[in-house]
Amino acid sequence: MERFLLKRAIVLVVTLTLVSFLAFLVPWIGDTDPARAIIRSRVADLAMDSAAVEALRIKLGLDQPLLHQFFTWLGRVFQGDLGLSFTSRLPVADQILRAIGVSATLALSALFLALAIALPVGTLAAVHQGRRFDGIVTFIAQGFVSIPEYWLAPVLVLLFAVELGWLPSAGWSGFETLILPAAVLCLRPLAYFSQVMRASMIDVLHANYILAARSRGLGLAGALVRHGLRNGIQPVLTVFALWLAGLLGGSVVVEVIFAIPGMGRLIYSAVINNDMPMLQGSIICIVGLAIVINTTADVLYGVLNPTVTVSGDAR
Amino acid sequence: MISPGDTPCLKVENLDISIGDAVAVARGINLEIRRGETVALVGESGSGKTVTALSLIDLLPPPLKVTRGSVSICGQKITRAAPDALNRIRGNRVGMIFQQPSSMLDPSCRVGRQVGEALRLHRRASRGEAFERAVELLREVGIPEADRRARSFAHQLSGGMAQRVMIAAALSSDPDLLIADEPTTALDVTVQAQILGLLEKEKKQRTLSILLITHDLSIVSAMADRVVVMYAGGIVEEGPVATIMRAPQHPYTKALIDCSLMRTAGGGDLESIPGTIPPPTRSIPGCRFHPRCPHALARRQESACAREEPAATRTAAGHLVHCWAAEP
Ligand SMILES: Nc1ncnc2c1ncn2[C@@H]1O[C@H](COP(=O)(O)OP(=O)(O)OP(=O)(O)O)[C@@H](O)[C@H]1O
Ligand code: SF4
Numbered sequence: 001m002e003r004f005l006l007k008r009a010i011v012l013v014v015t016l017t018l019v020s021f022l023a024f025l026v027p028w029i030g031d032t033d034p035a036r037a038i039i040r041s042r043v044a045d046l047a048m049d050s051a052a053v054e055a056l057r058i059k060l061g062l063d064q065p066l067l068h069q070f071f072t073w074l075g076r077v078f079q080g081d082l083g084l085s086f087t088s089r090l091p092v093a094d095q096i097l098r099a100i101g102v103s104a105t106l107a108l109s110a111l112f113l114a115l116a117i118a119l120p121v122g123t124l125a126a127v128h129q130g131r132r133f134d135g136i137v138t139f140i141a142q143g144f145v146s147i148p149e150y151w152l153a154p155v156l157v158l159l160f161a162v163e164l165g166w167l168p169s170a171g172w173s174g175f176e177t178l179i180l181p182a183a184v185l186c187l188r189p190l191a192y193f194s195q196v197m198r199a200s201m202i203d204v205l206h207a208n209y210i211l212a213a214r215s216r217g218l219g220l221a222g223a224l225v226r227h228g229l230r231n232g233i234q235p236v237l238t239v240f241a242l243w244l245a246g247l248l249g250g251s252v253v254v255e256v257i258f259a260i261p262g263m264g265r266l267i268y269s270a271v272i273n274n275d276m277p278m279l280q281g282s283i284i285c286i287v288g289l290a291i292v293i294n295t296t297a298d299v300l301y302g303v304l305n306p307t308v309t310v311s312g313d314a315r
Numbered sequence: 316m317i318s319p320g321d322t323p324c325l326k327v328e329n330l331d332i333s334i335g336d337a338v339a340v341a342r343g344i345n346l347e348i349r350r351g352e353t354v355a356l357v358g359e360s361g362s363g364k365t366v367t368a369l370s371l372i373d374l375l376p377p378p379l380k381v382t383r384g385s386v387s388i389c390g391q392k393i394t395r396a397a398p399d400a401l402n403r404i405r406g407n408r409v410g411m412i413f414q415q416p417s418s419m420l421d422p423s424c425r426v427g428r429q430v431g432e433a434l435r436l437h438r439r440a441s442r443g444e445a446f447e448r449a450v451e452l453l454r455e456v457g458i459p460e461a462d463r464r465a466r467s468f469a470h471q472l473s474g475g476m477a478q479r480v481m482i483a484a485a486l487s488s489d490p491d492l493l494i495a496d497e498p499t500t501a502l503d504v505t506v507q508a509q510i511l512g513l514l515e516k517e518k519k520q521r522t523l524s525i526l527l528i529t530h531d532l533s534i535v536s537a538m539a540d541r542v543v544v545m546y547a548g549g550i551v552e553e554g555p556v557a558t559i560m561r562a563p564q565h566p567y568t569k570a571l572i573d574c575s576l577m578r579t580a581g582g583g584d585l586e587s588i589p590g591t592i593p594p595p596t597r598s599i600p601g602c603r604f605h606p607r608c609p610h611a612l613a614r615r616q617e618s619a620c621a622r623e624e625p626a627a628t629r630t631a632a633g634h635l636v637h638c639w640a641a642e643p
């Protein structure tokens with residue numbers, strides 16, 4: 001177990017360093033000169049004084065070798081300093097922190113809702129494989145996958161906010177504003193989770209250890225709860241981590257439609273406004289978080305599945 | 316030793332097992348095991364041994380199902396019994412061990428918990444009691460450092476160890492009957508002997524009846540009191556082990572024993588029975604064995620072998636033989 005954790009930790013550090021280097025290179029993509037971009041953002045004047053640009057370049061250390069710049073920059077990143085936004089002039093880190101909190105709340109609500117429905121539904125579909133319940137579940141799952149969010153979101157708003165008046169149509173002010181966007185976001189993961197759970201429980205149902213457990217006197221339900229779920233849930237956990245990593249970056253469509261101040265909207269406006277520090281910071285935070293989440297999922301997977309972590313000593 | 320009035324530990328009457336409603340994989344199985352008796356069920360691969368064994372505890376995987384006949388264990392009817400009643404019998408009155416012991420253990424559940432599971436279910440043992448008893452049982456089946464082993468997982472055990480664990484689990488709530496489906500087939504020869512020795516020991520310590528399923532005749536003489544020979548889903552001969560091995564009456568049993576003798580003698584040409592066991596989907600009129608039967612009668616034109624299923628004959632040696640050539 002210790003060796004397994006150490007290996008994971010080393011991989012984590014290496015990938016995080018690589019990612020931050022790529023994020024660091026963002027302003028160099030294309031031929032925008034960072035110094036020029038900064039001045040443009042402050043002066044908003046196209047006729048730029050080349051002496052001023054040069055002075056700023058030296059002041060910001062942009063004349064130093066690239067690697068040197070990278071490590072200075074990384075040092076600041078580690079202290080939580082991601083620079084100031086070109087547009088708002090506020091610290092990028094603060095804004096990202098707030099937006100990630102919002103997106104994470106939304107993502108976790110949607111994903112746990114999806115998981116809570118998918119685990120029992122997928123298991124039941126597996127038990128009833130090939131029968132009517134299974135067919136209905138597969139049909140609905142396919143439907144959920146193909147409903148676009150930009151269509152579903154306005155429809156739900158029209159129905160529940162405008163027509164029925166049960167829920168607010170947009171905004172971010174507590175539980176009520178969470179319901180509609182979480183419902184929209186959860187459908188696709190729900191479809192995937194339930195299908196993955198179904199497939200993996202079908203394997204589990206045919207597993208010899210379920211037969212052996214039943215030969216000891218456990219009913220089918222008992223054998224599935226005691227010996228099936230823990231083995232069957234493992235593939236779902238992997239997919240869950242992928243979705244969580246993806247959704248923490250925010251869903252642009254849902255956040256824009258529901259006016260939610262999350263990462264999706266933050267990145268959307270950073271791209272539109274060419275806000276380099278904001279983009280850099282967002283990339284580091286989102287990709288970094290995704291990597292951390294996947295590593296955590298790996299470790300959890302190892303805890304659930306001892307063949308990964310507990311080394312064998314057969315004798 | 317065994318009073319005739321005793322309810323048999325296992326009684327199977329006229330059992331038919333089919334795939335769906337159409338294809339029969341076992342037909343007209345009659346089987347009886349008395350208390351403390353070991354019966355060997357032998358036959359080639361595909362003859363229907365596993366299917367028969369699973370039907371005894373009503374755990375046939377669909378689409379397989381019992382279409383006729385009945386099974387009772389210790390006088391309790393298994394066929395068409397309520398699910399709750401079945402759950403009270405499985406693991407309690409009957410234990411079962413299988414051919415692939417490692418895959419029979421839940422990979423993510425500690426071995427000790429699985430061994431103690433039947434105690435939790437049938438003896439209402441607490442988690443701690445069950446685990447303690449599991450450690451004792453593991454010690455009893457010859458697992459060194461049992462308390463440490465109880466905390467390990469299936470992938471940390473060798474095949475032989477896993478089979479010992481399965482035996483401990485199957486015997487934990489002291490059943491009357493143990494069904495052992497090829498318990499040593501997947502193991503090394505030396506480990507095979509150890510496992511069989513363990514089964515012998517357990518049988519002596521408890522009043523345990525065993526249904527020992529195997530295609531290896533060499534383990535039959537050492538273990539069994541009686542032998543039941545199966546071919547293509549039907550029983551062809553049964554009788555006491557000594558006379559079956561010495562004087563088999565059915566041509567198939569003879570061929571099977573000849574094969575096994577040649578194999579143990581290590582003779583150059585391992586001549587097996589010519590031909591193969593027919594798949595259940597192939598319908599064969601008369602005796603299912605007649606296309607492969609070396610007996611003169613089967614060769615004769617117009618003989619009953621190809622027309623009519625042979626009736627059971629009780630021979631002088633006390634065998635029940637399903638063959639037209641058998642003499643009472
Ligand atoms: N799940 C199943 N579905 C359909 N047919 C099956 C199934 N399991 C077994 N059979 C068929 O039933 C027949 C008997 O198989 P069974 O496994 O009982 O043989 P066996 O005597 O145990 O052989 P082996 O020595 O290989 O274990 C075979 O023809 C097999 O094809
Ligand atoms: S009945 Fe005929 S074919 Fe069948 S085993 Fe006897 S002799 Fe052979």
Ligand SMILES: [Mg+2]
Pocket residue numbers: 364365366496497
């Ligand atoms: Mg078998």
